Amino acid sequence: MKVQTLEVSLGDRSYPIHIGKGLLTQADLILPHLKRKQVAIVSNTTVAPLYMETLVNTLTQAGVSVIQIILPDGEAYKNSETLNTIYDALLKAHCERNTTLIALGGGVIGDLTGYAAATFLRGVPFIQIPTTLLSQVDSSVGGKTGINHPLGKNMIGAFYQPKLVLADISTLTTLPQREYSAGVAEVIKYGLIRDADFFDWLETNMHLLMALDDQVVAYAIYRSCQNKAEVVVADEHEAGERALLNLGHTFGHAIENAMGYGVWLHGEAVAAGTMLAADLSHRLGWLSTQEIARMDALFKLAKLPLNAPKLSVERYLYLMQLDKKVAEGQIRLVLQQAIGKAVMTADYDKTMLNQTLQAIA
Amino acid sequence: MKVQTLEVSLGDRSYPIHIGKGLLTQADLILPHLKRKQVAIVSNTTVAPLYMETLVNTLTQAGVSVIQIILPDGEAYKNSETLNTIYDALLKAHCERNTTLIALGGGVIGDLTGYAAATFLRGVPFIQIPTTLLSQVDSSVGGKTGINHPLGKNMIGAFYQPKLVLADISTLTTLPQREYSAGVAEVIKYGLIRDADFFDWLETNMHLLMALDDQVVAYAIYRSCQNKAEVVVADEHEAGERALLNLGHTFGHAIENAMGYGVWLHGEAVAAGTMLAADLSHRLGWLSTQEIARMDALFKLAKLPLNAPKLSVERYLYLMQLDKKVAEGQIRLVLQQAIGKAVMTADYDKTMLNQTLQAIA
Numbered sequence: 194m195k196v197q198t199l200e201v202s203l204g205d206r207s208y209p210i211h212i213g214k215g216l217l218t219q220a221d222l223i224l225p226h227l228k229r230k231q232v233a234i235v236s237n238t239t240v241a242p243l244y245m246e247t248l249v250n251t252l253t254q255a256g257v258s259v260i261q262i263i264l265p266d267g268e269a270y271k272n273s274e275t276l277n278t279i280y281d282a283l284l285k286a287h288c289e290r291n292t293t294l295i296a297l298g299g300g301v302i303g304d305l306t307g308y309a310a311a312t313f314l315r316g317v318p319f320i321q322i323p324t325t326l327l328s329q330v331d332s333s334v335g336g337k338t339g340i341n342h343p344l345g346k347n348m349i350g351a352f353y354q355p356k357l358v359l360a361d362i363s364t365l366t367t368l369p370q371r372e373y374s375a376g377v378a379e380v381i382k383y384g385l386i387r388d389a390d391f392f393d394w395l396e397t398n399m400h401l402l403m404a405l406d407d408q409v410v411a412y413a414i415y416r417s418c419q420n421k422a423e424v425v426v427a428d429e430h431e432a433g434e435r436a437l438l439n440l441g442h443t444f445g446h447a448i449e450n451a452m453g454y455g456v457w458l459h460g461e462a463v464a465a466g467t468m469l470a471a472d473l474s475h476r477l478g479w480l481s482t483q484e485i486a487r488m489d490a491l492f493k494l495a496k497l498p499l500n501a502p503k504l505s506v507e508r509y510l511y512l513m514q515l516d517k518k519v520a521e522g523q524i525r526l527v528l529q530q531a532i533g534k535a536v537m538t539a540d541y542d543k544t545m546l547n548q549t550l551q552a553i554a
Numbered sequence: 555m556k557v558q559t560l561e562v563s564l565g566d567r568s569y570p571i572h573i574g575k576g577l578l579t580q581a582d583l584i585l586p587h588l589k590r591k592q593v594a595i596v597s598n599t600t601v602a603p604l605y606m607e608t609l610v611n612t613l614t615q616a617g618v619s620v621i622q623i624i625l626p627d628g629e630a631y632k633n634s635e636t637l638n639t640i641y642d643a644l645l646k647a648h649c650e651r652n653t654t655l656i657a658l659g660g661g662v663i664g665d666l667t668g669y670a671a672a673t674f675l676r677g678v679p680f681i682q683i684p685t686t687l688l689s690q691v692d693s694s695v696g697g698k699t700g701i702n703h704p705l706g707k708n709m710i711g712a713f714y715q716p717k718l719v720l721a722d723i724s725t726l727t728t729l730p731q732r733e734y735s736a737g738v739a740e741v742i743k744y745g746l747i748r749d750a751d752f753f754d755w756l757e758t759n760m761h762l763l764m765a766l767d768d769q770v771v772a773y774a775i776y777r778s779c780q781n782k783a784e785v786v787v788a789d790e791h792e793a794g795e796r797a798l799l800n801l802g803h804t805f806g807h808a809i810e811n812a813m814g815y816g817v818w819l820h821g822e823a824v825a826a827g828t829m830l831a832a833d834l835s836h837r838l839g840w841l842s843t844q845e846i847a848r849m850d851a852l853f854k855l856a857k858l859p860l861n862a863p864k865l866s867v868e869r870y871l872y873l874m875q876l877d878k879k880v881a882e883g884q885i886r887l888v889l890q891q892a893i894g895k896a897v898m899t900a901d902y903d904k905t906m907l908n909q910t911l912q913a914i915a
Contacts, residue, residue, distance in 0.1 A: 273634060273638065277634065280703060280709065280710060281705070284703060284705040284706060284709060284876075285705070287875070287876075287883075311712065312673070312700075312710050312711060312712055313709070313710065314709060314711075315698065315700060315708075315711040315712055315713055316712065316713065316791070337676065339673075339676060342641060342645060344642070344645040344646070345645065347676075348641065348645060348674070348675060349641060349673050349674065350673060350675075350676040351672065351673055351676055351677065351712060352676055352677065430677070514648070515645075515648075522648075
C-alpha cells in the first residue's frame with residue numbers, strides 16, 4: 194500500500210501528514226525532521242506494549258538515542274500532574290532545545306505531549322504518531338495542544354504545530370471497537386459541517402469502514418485530514434471557520450464533564466452532542482426530518498450512542514457556559530443549516546435550546 | 555514629562571512600549587488595546603497595596619470590569635502551584651478568550667501572568683505594567699514568559715508577546731535599593747554586549763541614575779528597551795543574537811539555583827555572573843585589564859555584588875549544565891570580546907573555565 198502524503202501549509206510552520214501501513218518501521222520518514230538524533234517518545238501503558246518496541250528499534254537502528262516516557266492511560270490523566278511527569282523525565286534526561294518529542298498514542302497522549310513540547314524550554318520540536326482513528330483524523334491536525342482543568346476540558350493549552358504526523362493504519366487493528374467508533378464520529382463530522390459529498394460516500398462505505406478495509410480507512414483518514422487542514426490553514430487560531438469543527442462539542446464537553454472525563458469517550462459525547470445540535474437546528478427550521486434520519490442512521494451504523502445522558506436543563510446550561518466558545522456571556526453553538534453546511538451562532542431562540550435540553554429527560 | 559513611545563516591530567505581534575510618569579492614571583493608553591472591557595489584573599502582596607487601587611480606579615472609571623488576582627511575592631512562587639491559582643481565579647470568574655490579563659508588578663508577576671495568558675484557553679490578550687526597573691528594561695520586552703521547575707529556572711514557558719507595555723517610572727520611587735540596583739545590572743548589560751556608547755554614557759550618569767533623576771531614568775529605560783527590542787526583532791525565538799542578552803546568565807542561574815531562588819536577586823546574580831564571564835574573557839585574551847576595571851567600577855557605583863558565592867567547581871559545572879543554552883552536551887557561554895561586543899560560544903578553552911571557577915574559592 195502506497196504512502197499518501199498531505200501537506201498542511203502554514204508558512205514556516207508547515208508540515209506533512211503521511212498516511213499508510215507499517216509506517217512505524219520507516220526511519221526515512223522521520224529522520225529528515227530531527228534537528229538532533231535524540232528523541233523522547235511519550236506513550237501510555239496501553240499503547241507502549243504494542244508499538245513502542247517497533248518504533249524504538251526503527252530509531253535506534255538509525256542511530257537515534259531514545260528516551261521513553263510511559264504514562265498511565267486515560268483522559269483522567271490529561272492533567273497538570275501528568276504533564277509534570279513529562280517535564281521531570283525530560284529534565285532528568287538532560288533533554289535540550291533540539292530534542293524532539295514524539296507522541297505515540299491517541300488524542301490524550303498527543304495533547305499532553307504537544308503541550309509539553311510547546312512549553313518545555315519555551316518550545317522544542319514535536320512529532321505526532323497517532324494510533325487511534327480519532328487522533329489520526331482530528332487531534333493530530335491543527336496544532337491544538339493542552340490539558341484539562343478540574344473546572345473544564347482543555348482549559349489550559351497552546352497552539353503548537355508538529356513537524357510531522359505519521360498516521361499508521363496498522364495501529365487501528367488493535368483499537369477497541371468503541372474507540373474506533375468514536376473516531377468515526379469525527380469522520381462523519383467533516384461530512385456534516387462542510388463536505389456533503391463525503392457524507393454521501395460515508396453512507397455508501399460505512400460497512401467497509403467499520404470492517405477496517407485498508408483502502409476505505411486510508412481514504413476516510415486522508416479526506417478527513419484534508420478537510421481539517423483546509424479549515425486550519427484558513428484559520429489557525431480559531432477566529433472563524435475553524436470553530437465549525439466543534440460541531441457537537443459544546444454539548445459534548447458538557448456530557449464528558451458531567452459524567453467524569455473518560456466515562457463517555459470524546460467521540461461518543463460528540464456524536465450525542467451532534468444529535469442535540471441537530472435537534473436544535475431542526476427546531477430552528479434548518480435541518481429537515483429526513484436529514485435528521487440520515488444522520489441518525491449513519492451514527493447507528495457506526496455503533497455510536499445517539500442519546501445524551503439525562504441531566505437537568507440547568508445542569509446542561511451551567512456546563513455549556515464553561516465552554517471556551519462562550520463570548521460576552523452568550524453560549525455560541527455550531528448548528529447545521531443542512532448536511533454539509535454548518536454555522537456558528539449565538540443568535541438562536543434560547544427557548545428552543547431549552548426545549549432541546551428538556552427533550553432529553 | 556512627556557510620554558516616550560517605542561514600537562516593537564514583530565509583524566502582527568507588534569506592540570508599543572510607553573515610558574513616562576503617572577501612566578497608571580491614563581486610561582486612554584490602555585483602552586484601545588482591550589478587545590472587551592474586562593480585565594484580570596495580576597499583582598502581588600507587595601505591589602498591590604501600592605498601585606492596585608490607582609489602576610483599578612482608572613479602569614473602572616472608563617467602564618472596564620476588573621478582576622483582581624493577588625499572589626504571594628517572590629521568585630519562590632514562580633511555580634506551577636501559583637500558576638494554578640491564576641487559572642482557578644480566571645475560571646471561577648468565567649473569564650473568556652477576549653478577557654485581557656494585566657501584569658502589575660516585577661519580573662515574576664510578568665513571567666507568571668504572561669505564561670498564564672499564553673496558555674489560558676490556548677491564549678488570551680496580555681498587557682504588561684512592570685513596576686521594577688529590572689522588568690521595565692528586561693522582562694517586559696521580548697515575550698519570554700514562564701515558570702521555574704524544581705530542577706531549573708524558567709524551564710517551562712512560552713514565547714508570547716504582550717499587546718502593550720506601560721513603564722511608569724513613578725513606581726520606581728517605592729522600589730527597595732537592592733532591587734533597583736539589580737535592575738541597573740541589566741541596564742549595564744546592554745552597554746556591555748552591544749552598545750559601547752551607552753556604557754560610556756552610564757559611566758558619566760550613574761550617580762544620577764542611582765539618584766532616580768527622572769530624565770536620566772527615562773533615558774536609561776528607553777535606550778535599554780531599544781537595544782533589547784532591536785535584538786528581539788532580529789531574533790524572536792532566540793536562535794542567534796538574542797542569546798547574547800544572556801550575558802552572565804549561565805553563571806547567574808547557577809548562583810540563583812545554588813542559593814535558592816530569591817536569596818540572590820536575579821540582577822545581582824547576573825552582575826556577579828557577568829564578572830565571571832569577564833574573568834574568563836580576560837583569560838582568553840579578549841577583555842583587557844583596564845576594561846575589567848571599568849566594569850568593576852561601574853557595578854560598584856551601582857551597588858552590585860561582584861563576588862560569586864564560594865561553591866565547588868563541580869557544583870558550578872553541574873548547575874551550569876542545566877542551563878537551556880546547553881547544546882549537544884556543551885556549555886555555551888556568552889563572553890565578551892570588548893566592552894560593547896559579546897559573542898556566544900561553546901568553543902573556549904575548558905581549562906580556563908575551570909580556572910575562573912577555581913578563582914572564586
